[in-house]
Amino acid sequence: MCSLLLEGEKMNIWINKLLDKKNVFKNITLQDKNLYEKYIVDSEYEANVWGGNFTYLWSHNFSKNLTIYKTMINDMLTTFILTKRGRLFLPCLPFGKGNPDKVLNVLIKCGNICSNWNKESKYLHKSLVNPVNTPQLTFLKQAKLYNKHFSTEKLSGIERHYSIPKLVNLSGKEFSKVRNRLNKFNKTYSNSIIRKYENNDFSEVMNLGRLWEKTSGKKYKRIIDGFYFEPIIKYSKELNHIILVIELNNKIIGINTAEILSTGNGWGCITKFDNNYSGLSEKLTIEMAKEIYKKSPHVKTINVGSDLGSKGLSFFKERFRPVLNYERFALFYR
Numbered sequence: 001m002c003s004l005l006l007e008g009e010k011m012n013i014w015i016n017k018l019l020d021k022k023n024v025f026k027n028i029t030l031q032d033k034n035l036y037e038k039y040i041v042d043s044e045y046e047a048n049v050w051g052g053n054f055t056y057l058w059s060h061n062f063s064k065n066l067t068i069y070k071t072m073i074n075d076m077l078t079t080f081i082l083t084k085r086g087r088l089f090l091p092c093l094p095f096g097k098g099n100p101d102k103v104l105n106v107l108i109k110c111g112n113i114c115s116n117w118n119k120e121s122k123y124l125h126k127s128l129v130n131p132v133n134t135p136q137l138t139f140l141k142q143a144k145l146y147n148k149h150f151s152t153e154k155l156s157g158i159e160r161h162y163s164i165p166k167l168v169n170l171s172g173k174e175f176s177k178v179r180n181r182l183n184k185f186n187k188t189y190s191n192s193i194i195r196k197y198e199n200n201d202f203s204e205v206m207n208l209g210r211l212w213e214k215t216s217g218k219k220y221k222r223i224i225d226g227f228y229f230e231p232i233i234k235y236s237k238e239l240n241h242i243i244l245v246i247e248l249n250n251k252i253i254g255i256n257t258a259e260i261l262s263t264g265n266g267w268g269c270i271t272k273f274d275n276n277y278s279g280l281s282e283k284l285t286i287e288m289a290k291e292i293y294k295k296s297p298h299v300k301t302i303n304v305g306s307d308l309g310s311k312g313l314s315f316f317k318e319r320f321r322p323v324l325n326y327e328r329f330a331l332f333y334r
Helices: 002-019 030-042 054-062 100-120 134-140 164-169 173-188 199-214 216-220 229-234 280-295 311-318
Strands: 066-073 076-083 129-133 150-163 193-196 242-248 251-260 266-273 301-306 324-333
Touching: 030 054, 030 076, 054 066, 054 229, 054 266, 066 100, 076 100, 100 134, 100 324, 129 134, 129 150, 134 324, 150 164, 150 311, 164 280, 173 280, 199 229, 199 251, 199 266, 229 266, 242 280, 251 280, 266 280, 280 301
Parallel strands: 266 301
Antiparallel strands: 066 076, 129 324, 150 301, 150 324, 193 242, 242 251, 251 266
16 A cells, blocks of 8 residues: 555656646646647648547546646647656657658657656656657658657557458458358347447446456457546547447447547547457457448548557458558657
8 A cells, every 4th residue: 555655646746747847738638629639630740640549648547657748839739648657758749730840840849858857757768759650750751850869669569450441341352251250140149239339338348348358358468458448438429439339138248449530530449349259359340340431431441559469469450451551660869
């Protein structure tokens, strides 16, 4: 108990120190959704890295290990994360209008802020932005001062984007395995029901999350959604988040969540299921693609995130034939 109090006291010291910076840093709230979406749309680089959207950034408010803040630097909306041990860094690039040189100048200012801060908290040689993906890095490298001030380190895993029209149609040999597993599920569990999430499903969905962690979740120990799973479900209406559940004999056995982002792309957030039902995971993925296509036919891709180097998850995602596979990088300030 004492150690927990000490950790809490350390966190409060760093938070108070940051907020004492002439009120420059502000907490991110639900009311910032429109603000973030406007600046994300205005961005001149591809703002399509999995973690670079309002819902994910806002959900960091519910983490016990860090706090998240916003501020404006050179008219760009910039997001900072402060860990409980005092490390300061950016979870994504600054949002807003700006060519490569302008974005880089903002990052240089961020680099100075974080470097000076992290010297005191003794976090040296840590990344400034984590992560950026391939098209974002290509954009940054066009800036004249990039090589002088920045370097990168490749992160594990590949960020994958599925084609929604292809998943809706599932035609051709490339999707034969998915079709087979889907057909088997539909035949075996013909009385299953796919429907939209309702508020009174909350407790059952949380229980499903705990079951998933004990079973399928053990295979993917590096995939941690503990801090964002509950708040995204709880505030799904305010976030315009899509949640589908699969019910069998009045029991929820699977859940899939997604969002249509302001960029016009789909964002695949959470998939949890009881692994006793073969083909359930494929069923959840395809039904979500159909739902997005029905709501917004113009949305062509859905970003389902990185496999973080997990061979099993990588193999599973390849079944859906991603049309974009982006490497991920940590950006370091020299």
